[in-house]
C-alpha cells in the first residue's frame with residue numbers, strides 16, 4: 030500500500046496518461062504520473078519506505094526532486110522547493126521529506142509524482158509507453174477512506190483519468206502509518 034504524499038485534500042490537476050501530444054516529445058504515451066496543484070511550501074510525505082536520492086535538474090526537467098526507492102518500488106517527487114532529507118537517507122512511509130515548489134520545467138507550483146514497480150530493484154514493464162511508470166490513480170480512491178486521513182479531488186480536466194471504480198469497503202488499512 031502506498032499513501033498520499035500530501036496532507037489534507039490534494040487536488041489532482043493532471044491525471045496519468047493525460048496530454049499525450051505534450052508527452053510524446055519525451056517518448057511517453059501521455060503524462061507519466063499525477064500532478065497535485067498545491068501551493069509552494071506544502072509538506073511532502075514519503076508515500077512508501079525507501080532510500081532517498083536528492084537530485085537537481087536545475088531549471089529543466091524535474092527541477093529539485095527526490096527519488097525514493099527500495100527493491101519493490103520507486104517514486105519520483107518533483108518540482109520541490111526544498112528537501113528535508115540527505116542523499117542516501119532511508120525514509121519511512123509517512124515521513125516528511127521535503128516541500129513542494131515550482132522548480133524545473135513547469136507552469137506553476139505543483140507536485141509531480143511518478144511511481145514505478147520494481148523487482149529486485151529493477152524497474153519492471155519499461156516498455157509500457159511510460160518507461161515503467163504506472164497509474165496510481167486507484168490509490169487516490171483508497172485515500173477516500175477516512176482511516177487514511179487523506180482524500181483526493183480531481184479537476185474536471187483530470188476527472189476522466191480517474192478510471193478505477195471501487196466499492197465502498199474495498200481498501201487496505203495500515204494502522205501503523207506515521208502521518
Ligand SMILES: [Zn+2]
Nearest residue numbers: 062063064141
Ligand atoms: Zn507531472
